[in-house]
Amino acid sequence: MAAQTEVTIKYxxxxxxxxxxxxxGRIYVEGxxxxxxxxxxxxxxxxxxxxxxxxxxxxxxxERIKPPCKHYDQCGGCTLQHASPDFYRHWKQGIVYDALxxxxxxxxxxxxxxxxxxxxxxxxxxxxVKRGDRITMGYYKRRSDHITDIDTCLVxxxxxxxxxxxxxxxxxxxxxxxxxxxxFIQYAGGVYDMVITGGIGKKGEPDLQMREALATLAREGxxxxxxxxxxxxxxxxxxxxxxxxxITFGEMRVPLPxxxxxxxxxxxxxxxxxxxxxxxxxxxxxxxxxxxxxxxFAGSMLARGSVDAYESVDPAIKSMVKAKGALxxxxxxxxxxxxxxxxxxxxxxxxxxxxxxxxxxxxxCAELAKCRVPLLIAVSCNPATFAxxxxxxxxxxxxxxxxxxxxxxxxxxxxxxxxxxxxx
Ligand SMILES: C[S@@+](CC[C@H](N)C(=O)[O-])C[C@H]1O[C@@H](n2cnc3c(N)ncnc32)[C@H](O)[C@@H]1O
Numbered sequence: 001m002a003a004q005t006e007v008t009i010k011y012x013x014x015x016x017x018x019x020x021x022x023x024x025g026r027i028y029v030e031g032x033x034x035x036x037x038x039x040x041x042x043x044x045x046x047x048x049x050x051x052x053x054x055x056x057x058x059x060x061x062x063e064r065i066k067p068p069c070k071h072y073d074q075c076g077g078c079t080l081q082h083a084s085p086d087f088y089r090h091w092k093q094g095i096v097y098d099a100l101x102x103x104x105x106x107x108x109x110x111x112x113x114x115x116x117x118x119x120x121x122x123x124x125x126x127x128x129v130k131r132g133d134r135i136t137m138g139y140y141k142r143r144s145d146h147i148t149d150i151d152t153c154l155v156x157x158x159x160x161x162x163x164x165x166x167x168x169x170x171x172x173x174x175x176x177x178x179x180x181x182x183x184f185i186q187y188a189g190g191v192y193d194m195v196i197t198g199g200i201g202k203k204g205e206p207d208l209q210m211r212e213a214l215a216t217l218a219r220e221g222x223x224x225x226x227x228x229x230x231x232x233x234x235x236x237x238x239x240x241x242x243x244x245x246x247i248t249f250g251e252m253r254v255p256l257p258x259x260x261x262x263x264x265x266x267x268x269x270x271x272x273x274x275x276x277x278x279x280x281x282x283x284x285x286x287x288x289x290x291x292x293x294x295x296x297f298a299g300s301m302l303a304r305g306s307v308d309a310y311e312s313v314d315p316a317i318k319s320m321v322k323a324k325g326a327l328x329x330x331x332x333x334x335x336x337x338x339x340x341x342x343x344x345x346x347x348x349x350x351x352x353x354x355x356x357x358x359x360x361x362x363x364x365c366a367e368l369a370k371c372r373v374p375l376l377i378a379v380s381c382n383p384a385t386f387a388x389x390x391x392x393x394x395x396x397x398x399x400x401x402x403x404x405x406x407x408x409x410x411x412x413x414x415x416x417x418x419x420x421x422x423x424x
Pocket of ligand 1: 261263297310311316334356
């Protein structure tokens with residue numbers, strides 16, 4: 001590959017990289033913005049895509065600003081701090097509406113988008129490595145195994161940063177030397193919930209001595225619960241629990257399982273729940289919340305009648321079953337990819353809310369497309385799979401009425417939305 005080349009950035013790719021054209025074809029440049037003329041070093045990445053590393057800015061894009069965070073160039077947490085707020089907002093909305101346009105869809109009404117500031121993220125996973133008496137704790141640089149030690153972060157809740165600072169010392173007796181370990185922290189309901197993923201202690205798993213070290217860590221770090229697992233796919237073993245973290249969703253007070261899925265910010269959760277509730281019928285009815293997690297939407301939907309919540313993760317179901325109050329809620333464990341709600345089951349509901357993972361709800365939407373539920377409300381964190389599934393619903397006779405963009409993943413390429421469909 002050529003040592004260096006000049007490239008003009010034309011647009012942003014789906015992950016926020018600047019995209020330009022060279023004589024050899026398309027090039028993706030991390031940190032590039034439309035209008036930039038850059039000197040880049042091209043290289044072919046493992047995915048066979050030609051990427052360029054910026055060596056110099058010949059002419060800056062008019063949208064280029066000084067990134068607000070001092071770690072931005074080294075830390076892989078954020079991707080778009082170098083873009084002006086106006087450009088950034090326009091681009092984020094474009095991700096949603098371009099994905100719909102590719103499927104030949106346009107909502108009848110575009111609702112006012114919500115953009116949230118940084119500093120509110122209540123969950124974060126820090127990559128950690130201990131070398132001797134020093135712990136590096138931060139985020140992986142993009143496409144690298146280099147961990148940037150961050151002492152500030154404009155994205156996460158300051159309460160999480162405060163604990164991170166303490167953990168740099170408190171984790172010393174726990175981590176295995178030279179072995180990268182992930183530490184997940186969730187700050188919800190005013191308490192810390194932490195999960196360590198990776199080998200700990202001399203043997204790589206918690207022995208008696210390690211359990212004592214974790215008890216000290218929980219006490220001194222004021223951490224309500226500490227869980228551990230060897231690998232990401234292993235079940236979480238609760239090591240210490242002085243207080244079960246709980247959260248309130250509308251009418252429900254729910255005990256949270258370790259590393260429970262929560263919307264990343266309380267404000268984002270409120271924007272999504274408000275978005276859903278503004279679309280829900282006012283009259284009392286019988287409703288379903290699919291891919292319910294621990295009941296983020298179901299809790300508020302209870303104000304409008306009875307709710308059936310469907311979710312594949314067992315601990316989430318159990319926490320809804322244990323929720324406080326005489327609630328007209330039923331929670332069902334069900335894999336909606338393998339066993340989606342069938343047409344006859346779906347038709348029992350006056351409205352259905354669904355909020356699938358990033359892969360979307362292909363199988364479920366194929367069934368919903370055949371049903372006659374008057375109102376479907378979708379929440380999505382992936383505009384591409386949402387647009388694909390929306391196409392299926394519209395081909396089945398639904399109409400895409402409204403779309404509302406919610407951006408709580410500030411400065412990243414991720415964006416969420418709430419949308420509604422009614423029968424034509
Ligand atoms: C984006 S989260 C939304 C959770 C919840 N609605 C909330 O806002 O907190 C997606 C949820 O779908 C669940 N899920 C993933 N695959 C599933 C499947 N095949 N069947 C049912 N639920 C699934 C996940 O466990 C997760 O709780």
